[in-house]
Amino acid sequence: MWVLVGALGATIGSFLNVVIYRLPQRQSLVSPPSHCFSCGERLGVVDLVPVLSYLWLRGRCRHCGRRFSFRYALVEAATGALALAAVFFYGPTPYALAIFIASCALVVAIFVDIDHMIIPDQVPLLLVVLGLTIDIYRLSTFGREAAIAYTQSLGGADHVVYLPVSVVGALLGGGIFLVIGWVFERIMGRPSLGMGDVKLAAGVGAMLGPGYPFLAFFLLAMVSGAIISVALIALRLRRRDQYIPFGPMLAAAAILMLLWPEELTRWVLHFYRG
Ligand SMILES: [Zn+2]
Structure with missing residues (x-):
């Protein structure tokens, strides 16, 4: 169960990276699908496996070789850890889910504020x-x-x-x-x-x-x-x-x-x- 919780958390962390990047720019959070900022090539399912794909590809785009920021993997790993911590302290309960969702929102606030000096409402x-x-x-x-x-x-x-x-x-x-x-x-x-x-x-x-x-x-x-x-x-x-x-x-x-x-x-x- 712990592996599943951690993996699910890290996958949500991957989505948080998208939110951190797109929310302040008022872009849609779902479309277009994730793509490389440098060559525009769409990222496949394997590229989107959180943390592991970053380590496997050594933080580079598989198409153009451009380096991705280490922060993407950091946010994914941190979100996975938050999911584990929420379930560890509160058990598999609705309350743990609420705490995890709140933590995700706060992770977004941390990085959007660092990047843009704003906190999205x-x-x-x-x-x-x-x-x-x-x-x-x-x-x-x-x-x-x-x-x-x-x-x-x-x-x-x-x-x-x-x-x-x-x-x-x-x-x-x-x-x-x-x-x-x-x-x-x-x-x-x-x-x-x-x-x-x-x-x-x-x-x-x-x-x-x-x-x-x-x-x-x-x-x-x-x-x-x-x-x-x-x-x-x-x-x-x-x-x-x-x-x-x-x-x-x-x-x-x-x-x-x-x-x-x-x-x-x-x-x-x-x-x-x-
Ligand atoms: Zn690329």
Whole structure:
């Protein structure tokens, strides 16, 4: 079963490469079929076997010999690993599938943000839809307490507002990053968090809910973002005045948090006893 899960994940990773390339350019994700960027030759079934075909052909096009970026194989291998991790931690369950789909969306966000400095709106949108779906699942399986984060009585028992975990999480996540972005802009005199980051944080909030896991995600993303920014500048890969996208750190921290919510929260927040 593990081989099957890994292979299926890597194949979806192969599709994610297409999404990462075509989504920001508003091209169709299904047609035309995958082809070599250099000679335009259509890739056959054998060329599309994830990771293995890359190793077998030594990362080159079988027709014109042009090198493909190592990143294609990396995304495939990483997506295979994410599928394995989701099933390992959550078993072969619908919840594991939801976590895997969310991770795939976050992988797309990482690489599109690196390439184009944007995060496609489809990513946070998908995360919110998944969060709502999980709430509905919890509501139908475990009852109202599991899916409702906030209740407000508007004068009398007949006028009670129930807000699902995902909705409160999304509002909290987006709200916090909106405020942080505003504060940073005041301090540094230039925009440092884009609206794409704010929307992504809202999507992550919808998945994690308003609670300690979101706080841990927030700290993890901020600290790793600061460390990586300083490292990039120290290694002279980026200049101090250059914009370093924050989306990849947000998305990476979110993937880790979705896979190990309890353990990572406990590790980041030492006082937390889930
Ligand atoms: Zn070619």
